[in-house]
Amino acid sequence: MAAAKERLLTALRWSLRACAPIALLSLLVEFGWPLKSWVVSGLHGIDLVIMAVFVGDVLLRTATASDRRAHIRRHWLELLLIALLAVHAVGFAIFASGMLIRLYVVGVQIYLVASLLLKGIAAQEELTHRALRPNVLLLGSFLLLIVAGTLLLMLPLAHGTTPQGGRVTWRWVDALFTATSAACVTGLAVKDTGGDLSFRGQAVLLGLIQVGGLGLVTLTMLVSFLRHRSFQLRQMTLVRDVMNVNAIGGLGRLLAVAALSTVLVELIGAVLLFHARSDIPHLGDRAWWSLFHSVSAFCNAGFSTDATNLEPYAARPGVLLPLAGLIIVGGLGFPVVVDLLRFELRTLPFIRRFRWKLAARDTAAPSRLSLHTKLVLVTNGVLIVVGMLLFFAAESQAPTLRGMPRDGQMVNSFFQSVTTRTAGFNSVSMGALQLPTILLFLVLMAIGASPVSTGGGIKTSTAAVMLLTVRSMIRGRDHVEAFHRTIPRRFVNGAVAVIAFYVCSVLGITTILVLVQPSLPFMSVLFESVSAVSTVGLSTGITPGLNDAAKVTLCLAMFIGRVGPLAILWSVMAQAPALRYEYPEEAVIVS
Numbered sequence: 001m002a003a004a005k006e007r008l009l010t011a012l013r014w015s016l017r018a019c020a021p022i023a024l025l026s027l028l029v030e031f032g033w034p035l036k037s038w039v040v041s042g043l044h045g046i047d048l049v050i051m052a053v054f055v056g057d058v059l060l061r062t063a064t065a066s067d068r069r070a071h072i073r074r075h076w077l078e079l080l081l082i083a084l085l086a087v088h089a090v091g092f093a094i095f096a097s098g099m100l101i102r103l104y105v106v107g108v109q110i111y112l113v114a115s116l117l118l119k120g121i122a123a124q125e126e127l128t129h130r131a132l133r134p135n136v137l138l139l140g141s142f143l144l145l146i147v148a149g150t151l152l153l154m155l156p157l158a159h160g161t162t163p164q165g166g167r168v169t170w171r172w173v174d175a176l177f178t179a180t181s182a183a184c185v186t187g188l189a190v191k192d193t194g195g196d197l198s199f200r201g202q203a204v205l206l207g208l209i210q211v212g213g214l215g216l217v218t219l220t221m222l223v224s225f226l227r228h229r230s231f232q233l234r235q236m237t238l239v240r241d242v243m244n245v246n247a248i249g250g251l252g253r254l255l256a257v258a259a260l261s262t263v264l265v266e267l268i269g270a271v272l273l274f275h276a277r278s279d280i281p282h283l284g285d286r287a288w289w290s291l292f293h294s295v296s297a298f299c300n301a302g303f304s305t306d307a308t309n310l311e312p313y314a315a316r317p318g319v320l321l322p323l324a325g326l327i328i329v330g331g332l333g334f335p336v337v338v339d340l341l342r343f344e345l346r347t348l349p350f351i352r353r354f355r356w357k358l359a360a361r362d363t364a365a366p367s368r369l370s371l372h373t374k375l376v377l378v379t380n381g382v383l384i385v386v387g388m389l390l391f392f393a394a395e396s397q398a399p400t401l402r403g404m405p406r407d408g409q410m411v412n413s414f415f416q417s418v419t420t421r422t423a424g425f426n427s428v429s430m431g432a433l434q435l436p437t438i439l440l441f442l443v444l445m446a447i448g449a450s451p452v453s454t455g456g457g458i459k460t461s462t463a464a465v466m467l468l469t470v471r472s473m474i475r476g477r478d479h480v481e482a483f484h485r486t487i488p489r490r491f492v493n494g495a496v497a498v499i500a501f502y503v504c505s506v507l508g509i510t511t512i513l514v515l516v517q518p519s520l521p522f523m524s525v526l527f528e529s530v531s532a533v534s535t536v537g538l539s540t541g542i543t544p545g546l547n548d549a550a551k552v553t554l555c556l557a558m559f560i561g562r563v564g565p566l567a568i569l570w571s572v573m574a575q576a577p578a579l580r581y582e583y584p585e586e587a588v589i590v591s
Contacts, residue, residue, distance in 0.1 A: 061075075081136055142184070149208045153179055154172065161198070174551075186456070187537020208298050214258065289458075332376060365528050374482075398432070438540075460493045532561060533558075
């Protein structure tokens with residue numbers, strides 16, 4: 001009896017593995033190609049058979065488990081999917097209608113995708129047991145995401161329609177460029193997102209932005225944690241290195257906060273934008289516009305469904321201010337968000353003066369913000385204020401802001417100061433900017449967002465560490481200090497390595513662009529290079545006119561800008577064996 005049960009379970013397991021690629025192919029065919037009704041019905045029948053195999057496998061393993069309670073705790077997600085499927089089937093039996101039939105089929109497809117994801121997580125877990133370096137895993141995950149996005153964007157139904165009723169033609173290099181820009185949350189575009197992509201194509205683009213913003217490794221490890229409720233030591237070390245977090249403890253909380261805060265903030269942003277875009281009469285179109293721009297802003301991507309980005313909304317603070325808030329929160333970094341959530345306001349100095357009023361409730365040890373959080377908050381605040389004032393000073397009498405009222409000029413100055421560092425939205429014409437503003441934007445784009453966030457650049461804390469290093473050198477200090485704390489030498493070395501890597505990348509990409517397309521103005525090429533390496537997405541207008549070699553070069557720049565700094569940090573900051581010797585000192589001339 002036991003042998004027969006084992007054979008049946010093995011057969012179900014191998015059947016499900018064999019069905020997985022068939023299910024994926026079925027979903028892709030129905031999603032990407034126009035099909036006749038009988039073909040769609042056949043695909044739905046295949047989906048139902050595969051779903052039945054999945055349900056049978058899960059239920060039989062649950063029923064025959066030796067420790068059923070432990071088995072349910074380990075596989076609660078699969079059981080939840082089956083429970084939801086059962087609820088849906090009951091609703092379909094009671095309210096049989098064409099709409100519910102369609103919802104039922106879509107629900108089955110979602111379950112199939114979820115089951116495929118679980119299988120992928122299992123494979124991921126097997127990889128993490130091996131000596132796989134985090135930078136290699138990070139590199140591979142983004143390459144996989146870019147390849148998948150390119151294939152999906154080449155599907156016929158992902159393309160928009162022409163005025164004559166046909167489909168917009170896409171070339172592979174355009175799909176590769178768009179997928180790379182979305183996965184690396186850059187925002188540079190060679191195609192009109194709103195006109196050249198259909199709703200399905202925009203959905204693919206939004207998925208690439210969301211997964212690219214959080215990171216494929218982070219999402220996979222999060223679902224793995226939800227399945228097993230814990231990490232093994234190798235997994236904890238892997239996530240710590242990939243996310244550049246120092247402490248192993250609390251990684252599960254960090255991942256959970258990253259996912260929950262992302263969903264919550266994006267929903268709040270979508271609601272605010274939905275209210276602000278009351279000029280869109282169709283509720284579905286308004287909801288999609290709001291959701292798309294909310295996710296794009298939080299992930300610091302800068303993609304817009306409008307042909308001229310956000311220039312039509314320069315006089316609408318109700319649109320610009322929520323987007324600016326989403327960009328700021330998304331660019332802070334998840335460790336900062338966690339630190340702020342657990343921080344107690346009563347520990348602030350001006351509140352501690354009234355400590356006697358809080359004495360009865362002051363039983364726990366006071367919390368304090370970490371040095372990293374303080375550096376990120378101070379640097380972000382200074383960059384936003386200084387960038388806003390300098391932009392206003394340079395553009396208030398220029399064509400970009402001249403015709404606006406003073407409050408509108410300040411709102412747009414604030415918005416551009418926020419979005420320039422990593423998001424890539426623009427509410428004013430980039431081609432009309434003054435030269436001082438372009439130089440300002442180059443600096444802001446180079447600095448970028450904060451570590452372990454959805455943004456790019458060398459990061460705010462890296463720039464702060466370098467400024468503090470210069471200050472320590474001027475003062476003749478042996479250590480780099482900030483807020484009465486000493487920054488370890490390996491973090492200073494990491495900051496130097498990241499900045500050196502960034503400068504070399506920008507110089508290299510700029511040189512290649514000048515060589516492959518020498519007709520472009522040098523300042524525009526430099527701006528495009530910095531924007532791509534910093535994964536910002538702003539452009540002076542040359543992106544659509546790039547040749548294929550320049551597009552591939554910018555794809556490389558965006559990929560380097562997204563994964564390069566993390567890989568460099570992992571390599572530099574990895575704990576190496578301590579040397580037991582040192583060479584004799586000898587002076588060199590520095591001038």
